[in-house]
Amino acid sequence: MATKASRSAARVMIAPSVLLLLGWMVIPLALTLYFSVLRYNLLMPGANPFIGVENYTYFLTDPAFTDAIINTLLLVGGVLTITVLGGIGLAILLDQPMWGQGIVRILVIAPFFVMPTVSALVWKNMFMNPVNGLFAHLASALGMQPFDFFAIAPLASIIGIVSWQWLPFATLILLTAMQSLDSEQLEAAEMDGAGPLARFRYIMLPHMARAITVVILIQTIFLLSIFAEILVTTNGGPGTASTNLTFLVYAESLLRFDVGTGSAGGVVAIILANIVAIFLMRMIGKNLDT
């Protein structure tokens, strides 16, 4: 039913979105690439000479970079493990018949709506503080030494906080997948003598497989860019103990004002994120055809 006139009208209607996103993507990206080959420090005004790959060699051989990569992988891997396993468990649990299902659902997804700075500061101070936190009170009530979370295990503490924020997301999506599972299939399997474990392994898990992949990919994209939680709890420390790649680039560019090195780091971050993005895009693209 599309005519020539409606086609050109369609083009005009799409143009603003495309042009804006193109500008948003191309201009800063080109500048990042350009800055990354310059000696460019905001504290040293003057000429910004071309220095080739020097910023990259500096950034990639900095011991902080190795730490940041390891921390990034631990952060993403840790949170994924907790949220995906927890999400599968919660999705199956919430799919069971019970009283007040709607209310439990609301309680479980609530953390997702708490802004990152609030959840990080509430956990850090009111729960994990070694003197006044609830965990410290609990420990002393049980006759144990309070645990100084952010001094002894800063990265693990951040993994805990971020997992609390993302568990609802995994649960909600996996629950949506569970609810599309035909219950007659489960009943038939049960009548044929399949135990709970077999039903989980051969019916529920394969049914959720696609949703699990989507959760992993989307969360990875967001988790690679974790920033606020680190900024307000540990500021990347002690040392580089809780610095991830995003935080390292931020520190290079806006704390040490080294625009050149920061830009090189930004390019590295883009390459890393793209590896994940390619897989995610393929999955979403396949779904678009059906």
Add this chain to the structure above:
Amino acid sequence: MARAISTRRMALNTAIAWTIGAMIFFPILWTFLTSFKTEAQAIADPPVFFLFDWTTENYTTVQERSNYFRHFWNSVVISVGSTLIGLAIAIPAAWSMAFVPSKHTKNILMWMLSTKMLPPVGVLVPIYLIFRDLKLLDTQFGLIIVLTLINLPIIVWMLYTYFKEIPGEILEAARMDGATLRSEVLYILLPMAVPGIASTMLLNIILAWNEAFWTLNLTAAKAAPLTAFIASYSSPEGLFYAKLSAASTMAIAPILIMGWFSQKQLVRGLTFGAVK
């Protein structure tokens, strides 16, 4: 056909689920309760739960000391503003891609999505410098621009999936009955599209309200929304748990309520239609 579930089984499910739900929700409840305590009660050991002298003092203190409502208002302006501008740009685009698809439609959609995969830190330096030179640092307007652009792909995608579900035949039928383009849009398309537009708006206000990379890096005191304002509690002076709780409660309450209404849209919006 649903099986009869024994009452015992039902009670067991209920008990386990409520216990876990309460544990997950507890930090939010605790923040809410602490916001009505005095600073001394907030750190009391053993902790006090409901039996304390409820006071609203923290709320007034937070407002008086730091002009809380200015930051609250910044959050409102930035999240609602960026969402409305985003909708104005995205509605025509999603509309035409859903109703006048061409062979490029899929590629355009996928490309838009790919811009969302770009890690913000990859463009932090140039955006910061451009904002500095254009005097956009620490302005509401600057943040509205950035948040509009980062959420535009999600808005286009969500709208597209909603518009796709409107049957095209109904338009043809209306046209055959002699409906003009104006009445076609006004009386047929709009009523069917409004629920989708409303859900898209809701989800994007939530995302923009909680955005904490650009808001932290591009604002200082003047245009700081709540995400950035709350971050100032990371280097506090003296006792501050009750005040932190009051500031936090006000920052999350409106979004929590909106979020509960948009559970279903959340799945659609954040998985780009990959899970329905």
